[in-house]
Amino acid sequence: MKFKKDDALGLAEGLESLLDDPGFDPETLDHSTRRRLSEAARKLSLATEAPGDTPFQLPLALIGVETGLFDVLSGLKGAVATHAELTEKTGVDPDLLKRLLRYYQSFGIVSQPGDDEYAANNVTQALVSLGGRSALPFMCVACKLTNNPPLFTSVWGVLTPADPNVAFSHSTIAPAINAMPRFLRENKSATLADPAHIPWYQGQDTPDPIFKWINDRPEVLRNFMGWMAGQRDGLPTFLSVVDFEKEFASGTAASTPVFVDVGGSLGHQCIAVRRKHPDLVGRVVLQDLPSTIEKVRASPLPGFDSVEVMPHDFFTPQPLQGARVYYLRNVLHDWPDDKCVEILQNIKPAMTPESRILVDEMILPEKGAPWRATQQDFIMGACVAAQERSHGEWLALFDRAGLRIETMWKYTEELSDHLISLVPK
Numbered sequence: 001m002k003f004k005k006d007d008a009l010g011l012a013e014g015l016e017s018l019l020d021d022p023g024f025d026p027e028t029l030d031h032s033t034r035r036r037l038s039e040a041a042r043k044l045s046l047a048t049e050a051p052g053d054t055p056f057q058l059p060l061a062l063i064g065v066e067t068g069l070f071d072v073l074s075g076l077k078g079a080v081a082t083h084a085e086l087t088e089k090t091g092v093d094p095d096l097l098k099r100l101l102r103y104y105q106s107f108g109i110v111s112q113p114g115d116d117e118y119a120a121n122n123v124t125q126a127l128v129s130l131g132g133r134s135a136l137p138f139m140c141v142a143c144k145l146t147n148n149p150p151l152f153t154s155v156w157g158v159l160t161p162a163d164p165n166v167a168f169s170h171s172t173i174a175p176a177i178n179a180m181p182r183f184l185r186e187n188k189s190a191t192l193a194d195p196a197h198i199p200w201y202q203g204q205d206t207p208d209p210i211f212k213w214i215n216d217r218p219e220v221l222r223n224f225m226g227w228m229a230g231q232r233d234g235l236p237t238f239l240s241v242v243d244f245e246k247e248f249a250s251g252t253a254a255s256t257p258v259f260v261d262v263g264g265s266l267g268h269q270c271i272a273v274r275r276k277h278p279d280l281v282g283r284v285v286l287q288d289l290p291s292t293i294e295k296v297r298a299s300p301l302p303g304f305d306s307v308e309v310m311p312h313d314f315f316t317p318q319p320l321q322g323a324r325v326y327y328l329r330n331v332l333h334d335w336p337d338d339k340c341v342e343i344l345q346n347i348k349p350a351m352t353p354e355s356r357i358l359v360d361e362m363i364l365p366e367k368g369a370p371w372r373a374t375q376q377d378f379i380m381g382a383c384v385a386a387q388e389r390s391h392g393e394w395l396a397l398f399d400r401a402g403l404r405i406e407t408m409w410k411y412t413e414e415l416s417d418h419l420i421s422l423v424p425k
């Protein structure tokens, strides 16, 4: 049976109903049918990956980034290159390169249309994007700080470690996750909810909490900010379901703070708002810790010209009065409930009747939570004693902060992302 592009939805429904069928038992399939089904599903999964789905666990993928191989392939814009051409362009030893190319094609990281033909695919593109090249060192692998080829050229210019003795950018997340089984084995009553008592400290062998640790290491901060900006590439944002201008910005003046991105990192959401609503009247302001703001000032993302920056610690009172929107994306999931209440209560006194707090976070469904959300939940538990929250947990938290939900919009299935509009009770 031949399937065409237009049958894709039917194919997906067919696969889902097969998997839901209690009579379907892969154990009863003959070996070759079972392998063929498994391989087809793996290839389909790779072919349909969005950038953030890419299996970042692969240390070898970092070699493709650091040697410039993936940049070279991606620069071919769909054309193919031979092994000899890639050897010349990357300067990698030909025998090693051959083995690497063989490995990358086997994992679907590059395409190999012919015996001696290699090309970039969607996974290669994801790995050379800002999110991909930041995520590898941030999430998983200790990264060599090399300027040849330059990393982060799109945003940061050529990377120069502040300390010339620093040879590697520390991997941030993986050591904490790796420490989790041992931590739970040795701490039978631990719940990943006590900020003083989480695998982070054991995994990194540090007394410092994660944000201090990141901010003390300029090269890690770069990766963190790059990952924050790129982690949802290819996925919708809240702007796909909400007409921001109509909902929140009617009758604004040029002096009105219309969108304040609290803990907004590189300000990618500020830029997205400006791009989506070029006629938006009012101030769009990025707030974050001073070290982050310093980096943004030194090396702003394209499109940042109509965004203001303001260093602000969200554990202190909000200095911008009467903004239409105080926006917090993936900020509250970094903190335990007590701290979230503090963050929200620091905003409340600055609000006027027209102000809203917009919380942009996952809401975990009770049944069938998506894998990206549950993975993120354990990263939060291991590194910051925080968590992804269910609807009931969000309601209880907002109630403690003296806020109530006015409206809620769901905008992704993959992460169960929601935009939640809050007003004082």
Ligand SMILES: C[S@@+](CC[C@H](N)C(=O)[O-])C[C@H]1O[C@@H](n2cnc3c(N)ncnc32)[C@H](O)[C@@H]1O
Binding pocket: 211, 228, 229, 262, 263, 264, 265, 266, 287, 288, 289, 292, 312, 313, 314, 315, 328, 329, 330, 331, 334
């Ligand atoms: C998980 S990131 C989210 C970034 C961004 N909102 C996004 O969705 O991509 C959390 C952000 O909170 C910032 N942050 C941490 N502690 C802060 C504080 N006390 N005051 C202000 N920002 C803080 C971090 O620097 C980081 O940019």
